[in-house]
Structures are given as structure tokens and as C-alpha cells.
Amino acid sequence: MYAEIGDLEQFLEEHPGVDAIDAVFPDMCGISRGKRLTVEHARQLFAGGLQIPASMLMLSVTGSCMDPLGKGVSDGDPDTVVRPLARTLIRVPWSATPRGQVTVGFLNDAGGASSFEPRNVLSGVVARFAEQGLCPVVACELEFCLVDRERDAYGMPQKPESAVAGRRHKSSQLMSLSHVDDFEGYVSDVTTACRELQLPVTALNAEYGGDQFEINLRHVADAVQSADHAILLKQVVQNIAVKHDMRATFMAKPYKATAGSGMHWHVSLLDEAGNNVFDDGSEQGSSKLRHAVAGVLEVMPEGMAFFAPNLNSYRRFQPGLFVPMSRTWGYNNRSVALRVPAGKSEDRRIEYRVPGADANPYLALAALLAGMHCGLELCGEPTSPKTGNACVKPDAGLPLRLSDALRELNAAVTLPDYLGAEYCKVYAATKQLELDAFLSEISAREVEWYLRSDS
Known part of the structure; x- marks a missing residue:
């Protein structure tokens, strides 16, 4: 150890x-x-x-x-x-x-x-699976935005100038390789650094947001190691950006008009014989897959403070941006919270699309796995899988403000049993004090709106 x-x-x-x-x-x-x-x-x-x-x-x-x-x-x-x-x-x-x-x-x-170390919090949840002879196989997809080192005239982030194109991009180009090529030096250095560190990167692509990219990590049969990979990848992405006179941010929603950045987790479960327990040979997957889905959806409100830990995190939850706004699941559907991707039955897994890129990888994954384990224990059944666009209307039972999410965590029953009751209390107290400090400041918008509202 x-x-x-x-x-x-x-x-x-x-x-x-x-x-x-x-x-x-x-x-x-x-x-x-x-x-x-x-x-x-x-x-x-x-x-x-x-x-x-x-x-x-x-x-x-x-x-x-x-x-x-x-x-x-x-x-x-x-x-x-x-x-x-x-x-x-x-x-x-x-x-x-x-x-x-x-x-x-x-x-x-x-x-x-220490029970206050996020890595150990996750280890404790993984141990619950081991007691049942199960091993989570996990992979992370992480989104981030490149921004200029200088803010714009209003103090807001702005897109960086590409050294190749000699200009700032005016629009997003999803999956555009020329967009990737415009930051060829940066991308090359990130790729080289990941190779040196043996980070299992499988792909990089341009995303919806302003100069936004996604990096995919290969699945590993060690949930803690997968979170280790995510943390180290963040270091690589941010430090290499500085060398190229830019900044890389994992802020969930740096720009008002474009998509935010997420942290998606892909999870399957192996038994002691190495078999994927989510696979029963069918396209729908096994009963254990449905039990796991049911548990995650049930526990989701308790975990929102881990999945979306900051005030800005909740700006990401908007209609039409493929960010889940309700406790939904479905097959091959990117608008739901829990997606079962298409593919070979032996690769059957779930993709959890709720956490923002600003989440702590250890705690977000711990809360997700806790829901899966709870579902397997209770053998519950989820709601019917959604088809079509499921991210249109917010779920009234899902806290989509940080203050509401912290209230849910303070009243939680399931997550304290998995993550530790004292840890959940300390986490919620820290984030509440942080939120209070943020709200105590008088913002420029506040002055603009209210200074002369009586005239």
C-alpha cells in the first residue's frame, strides 16, 4: 500500500x-x-x-x-x-x-x-462490492475548456487564440479534427505526457462548448485507480496549457451560451470468474443491471452535492445540451442520466452523465457506486427506459441548486452508510460555509440591477 x-x-x-x-x-x-x-x-x-x-x-x-x-x-x-x-x-x-x-x-x-481522505472514501465503497465477490470496471470521460490567460473587457473568460489558425474560434465544431489541429502543439504535448505517465488515454475530440475538448480514459478493473487517472489527467491538462500560454479549466459552465463540461463514468461489474454480471446475452442486459440502475436513480438526489459541488455547477443543467435534468435512464440515449450504450452484450455497462467536470472524481464515483451497490442489495426495478429527448423538463425531485443539494445531503440516509456519516456532515458543512461566503459578496450584477431600482 x-x-x-x-x-x-x-x-x-x-x-x-x-x-x-x-x-x-x-x-x-x-x-x-x-x-x-x-x-x-x-x-x-x-x-x-x-x-x-x-x-x-x-x-x-x-x-x-x-x-x-x-x-x-x-x-x-x-x-x-x-x-x-x-x-x-x-x-x-x-x-x-x-x-x-x-x-x-x-x-x-x-x-x-484516514476516513476524511476522498481516496479512502471511495476505497470503502469498493470494499462493499468485494464482499459480494464483485469488482467494478470503470472508465472516465473528462471534458474541459481552453481559455485565454487574459480575461475579456468584462472580466469574463474568453477563447484562446490558436497559434496555428492565428485567431480565436467564433463557433464550436463538434468532432472537428481541424479544430483539434488548431491546437496541435498543445494536444501533442498532452498526448506525450499521458504516454510518459502511462495514463490510458484512448481518444481526444473537440466538443460542443467553446474550445472544449473531451479525453477518454480506458476502463480498468480498479475503481480507485480510475479516479487516480482522472486526477492525474487534470494535472496534465492544466499544466501543459500553461506551457502553451493558455489556461485549461474544468469549471462546469465557463460560458453562458455554450455547453458545460462533464465528467462521465462508464461502469460494469465483474464477478469472481471474470464475467460481466450486467450481461445476460440480451440487448436489454441482466436483472442486475436494472437493479443497479434503480439504486443509482434512487440515491441521485442525495449525491447531487458531490456530482455538482459548486454554485456554477448547476448552470450546466439546461434543456437541449445533453445534460440530464431528471432521474432517467435509457438505451443508447445521451439525454438521460444513466445511459446503457449500444455494443456487444459482453461489454454491457452503464454511463453516468450527471457529474460535472468540477466534481471530485473520488467522491463522484463513490456516490455513483454507492447507488449501484444499494440497488443490487434491494433488487429494485427502475422506471421505464426513456426514448427521445429526456432533458427537457427538470425533475421536481432532483435538487438543481447547490443549497437544495446540501439540504438533501444533510438529510441523506443511504450515502452516509457508504461514504461515512461524519464525512458527509463535514463535506456538507464545508460547502455550506463556502456558499455562504460566496453569497456574502456584492456582485457587479447586483449593483447594476438594484442600485437605482427605486428611480
Whole structure:
């Protein structure tokens, strides 16, 4: 589970010139944080661990400690031990100087894995499947937008100027290879970096949004590793963009008039013999597939704060943009929340299209798998599969505002059993404090609308 000092020494021998190691971890918001260590200090990390404030796992999206439920300030902000995780030590391909990076895991006071670390939250859900002799096979599709380093005259993001085309794109070109070619240098560097890091990228294409792209990752029979891939891919996409004098954003809805960015998860389940339990040889799939679908749809309202964690996240849910606005499922239908893609029966799986690109991959996947497991336990049946356009009318039972989603999470019954009751409370408290801080600011639109509304 943890890397040892010998792993570091071998890495340094294979990568001469490395003089620093970044010890990184994804926080509650899915932001990669950490410390840059000298090689000597990194040896201490690999030999026995280092001390880091436990509150680092509970920071807001702005990096502030909100003191949720008295954790981080009221408790004196105690340290905890972190240790390097096995098989996560890499050479950083986007660094101008030779540098390494290793993911660290947080320990609790007893020396076990911290229940406040998102990676461990997901591991706990996966363990419930293992108890039933099942293994989730998971793949992620991640969308993002390239934006100019400079904002427009109104302080809003704008499309970058293509070094190839010598201009900004005025429209979106879905699946346009010329659109990809206009950012050929960037795409090439991202592809090379992913290859060096052994990230299982299978495809990249232009999407609906403004200079929006999607990268597909190959499925793996390890849900935690799949989320690891998503986190590392985010680092690659954003850091390579900086090298090309741009920014890459996973903001769910950076532009008002174009489609937002999603994080789609493809999941199937293998039994101990390696058989896909969603496959019964038919086009409809097995009863277990329907039970899993029923569970996900039932738990979806409880999980919206994980699938759409920010105020901006909910701007993505609009009619006509292939973003699900209701608890629906269907076959080969991109307008539903849970899509069963077409293909060979042995590849039968579900695609979950609700989470935004701004979600924490570990927590979004944990909430999704929790719903699937619950459905398999209860053997429920879903509603009838939808045909046609299902993303026209919002579902009154689905919270499509962050404040409503946090109320659902605070009242949740199922997810606390899977993700941990205390973790759900701390997460909801952090996001509520973050929302309160956001709403406390007086916006330019507020002044524009109300300053002289009495005249």
C-alpha cells in the first residue's frame, strides 16, 4: 500500500538530475495540493512519513479552512502523518526542471487510513462490492475548456487564440479534427505526457462548448485507480496549457451560451470468474443491471452535492445540451442520466452523465457506486427506459441548486452508510460555509440591477 525508501532510491537512479519531489494529495474539492520537498526531505517521507495539518483535506475551493464542525481552527489544527502511496511516484513531464511527484495518503490517530481522505472514501465503497465477490470496471470521460490567460473587457473568460489558425474560434465544431489541429502543439504535448505517465488515454475530440475538448480514459478493473487517472489527467491538462500560454479549466459552465463540461463514468461489474454480471446475452442486459440502475436513480438526489459541488455547477443543467435534468435512464440515449450504450452484450455497462467536470472524481464515483451497490442489495426495478429527448423538463425531485443539494445531503440516509456519516456532515458543512461566503459578496450584477431600482 505504501512506497518504501528503496522505491525512491530506484527512482532517483533512473532519473538523475531530479532535485525535488512534490508530495501531493487531492483535497475535498478534488484540487491537488501538497509540498515540494528536497530529495533529502523526500527520503524522510519515504522512510517513515511526514506531518501535515489534517485540515488540508477539508479546504474550500478557494483554499480556505472554513472550520467545518469545529475541524481545522477550533480544534487547534492538529497535524497528521502522511505516507507515500505505492506505485504513484512519477517524473513530472510538464516541469522545466527534472522533478518527481508522489501521491501521499493520510493516516488517522491509530495509524490506519484516514476516513476524511476522498481516496479512502471511495476505497470503502469498493470494499462493499468485494464482499459480494464483485469488482467494478470503470472508465472516465473528462471534458474541459481552453481559455485565454487574459480575461475579456468584462472580466469574463474568453477563447484562446490558436497559434496555428492565428485567431480565436467564433463557433464550436463538434468532432472537428481541424479544430483539434488548431491546437496541435498543445494536444501533442498532452498526448506525450499521458504516454510518459502511462495514463490510458484512448481518444481526444473537440466538443460542443467553446474550445472544449473531451479525453477518454480506458476502463480498468480498479475503481480507485480510475479516479487516480482522472486526477492525474487534470494535472496534465492544466499544466501543459500553461506551457502553451493558455489556461485549461474544468469549471462546469465557463460560458453562458455554450455547453458545460462533464465528467462521465462508464461502469460494469465483474464477478469472481471474470464475467460481466450486467450481461445476460440480451440487448436489454441482466436483472442486475436494472437493479443497479434503480439504486443509482434512487440515491441521485442525495449525491447531487458531490456530482455538482459548486454554485456554477448547476448552470450546466439546461434543456437541449445533453445534460440530464431528471432521474432517467435509457438505451443508447445521451439525454438521460444513466445511459446503457449500444455494443456487444459482453461489454454491457452503464454511463453516468450527471457529474460535472468540477466534481471530485473520488467522491463522484463513490456516490455513483454507492447507488449501484444499494440497488443490487434491494433488487429494485427502475422506471421505464426513456426514448427521445429526456432533458427537457427538470425533475421536481432532483435538487438543481447547490443549497437544495446540501439540504438533501444533510438529510441523506443511504450515502452516509457508504461514504461515512461524519464525512458527509463535514463535506456538507464545508460547502455550506463556502456558499455562504460566496453569497456574502456584492456582485457587479447586483449593483447594476438594484442600485437605482427605486428611480
